[in-house]
Amino acid sequence: MWHELFLIPFLTGLVLAVLLPLLGCYLRLRDEWLAALAYSHVAAAGALLALVAALPPALGGLGAATVVGAGKRFFARRLAGGASYALLLLGGWAVAVLVAANQPSAERLGHALFDGQLYFADSLQLWLVSLFAGVALLVLRLLSQHLLLAHLYPDFFRVRGLQAWPIQSGFDVLAALALALATMSLGVMGAFALVFIPPWLAFRRAANWRKGLLLAVLIGVLAYVAAFLGALVLDQPFGPMLALVLITVGLVIA
């Protein structure tokens, strides 16, 4: 397993197993966990469209997710209650399936994006994910108090003259980019499992916010390591193994 062939994919996923549960805690705080699925589907559609246009798929995925994350605030008021995420999810899925159905090369990439292609992660991807995760963790640390205050005391937040939109839009773009990067390696459902299940369990069990963040990361990392080893030993695809491990952990803890 410590051969470079497996080590680089393992480390790439490990970085995401730290970042995604943390991000999921803030998405759950804002009742926006559905955003994880929406951004992943949009990223997949963007990657496939880029492939058809002879552009790097990663660029298309990141670009589509960034545009949607940055533009969300302009239609959030009209599409409240998670409707925007449901529409983005359905739109992303529809575009991705249609592109894949009409382009043989896109069909292969489509399967890889939805099922996960962690074992094909190369050193460039590891560097990209690590660099982004470092920046994302720093930004999350800076935004944390503001995101909590804006959610719990929106009026106090405004009356203090604090601008909500730079914080919310900054977080939206961060989440969209993280999900796009994660989709490229873990797949849509693998990324969603890490965003949804560890925070769900941590919110139920943790004594406070700080411990909740730590517990979410702990659950995410342990489940990821178990799934990676399990998939290698049993020669199974990684994404479904990760989902099954997390579901099992979830049922036991919940």
Place this chain on the structure above:
Amino acid sequence: MSLLLDAQGLVAGWEQPATRPFDFSVEAGEVVGLTGPNGVGKSTVLAVFAGRATRFAGRLELAPGLRLALQTQDVPPLLGLPVSARELLALTGATPDGLPPWLGERLDLRLDRLSGGQRHYLALWAILQAPADLVLLDEPTNNLDAAGVAHLTVHLRERAKTGAGIVVVSHDAAFVADVCDRVVVLGASDVA
């Protein structure tokens, strides 16, 4: 004492005017009550003071650099969140010093593990004790038992002694009478 807020002939509302013109002022160290029948626009007045609602007419002046704290009737969405009482107070910069013993010993518990009354008092305390020159409170005695109201009454007086101005909107006549230096009644008798 210095004037923190001065309103003359103010008409407050959201999409359209919700109050008749009225005068209102608060000085540092003063607790001013704002009462009146339901629907007269008391909460809207606080919203105008906080810059959230619309001033349709009249003049409203706030002291330069005034720091506001606003407590609305909306309950912070704490259920299901792993947020402790200590973390909540830290968010607004409020100190736990002065909390009643029945809350002081529960600071490290999750807020959704506390009773509704305890949670409400802590959520109120986070605003009341936030660093602010003028504190606007909308129905602060909602969900409080007699011990909570008694503690709040004493504490509001102490908070005012530190130099803060406090505006209290309440339908609790006894509480308003106990805590306020002055009371402005919004209604037909007070409008031009």
